[in-house]
Amino acid sequence: MAVSAGTLEHYSGGSSLVQSNQNLTGAVTGNSASQVVTGTNSITGDSFAGASGLPSVIQNSGNNVLIQNGVIVNVQMKP
Known part of the structure; x- marks a missing residue:
């Protein structure tokens, strides 16, 4: 059963600043490639x-x- 807009007003989160961060860390070390042929890629x-x-x-x-x-x-989500 659907909830009325009036009922949802009481559960509103209001407004706020949302800040999301991702820290991706990685390393490619100690690798080697010799006499290789790379291909193409396309969409x-x-x-x-x-x-x-x-x-x-x-x-x-x-x-x-x-x-x-x-x-x-x-x-x-907004009512």
């Missing part, structure tokens, strides 16, 4: 066909690479 027009949510793409065509990715999603 075509249909790559995200039918995608939903928060799609993310990380591409790399190199060697001995550390890729770090972080996503922070803040959702604010």
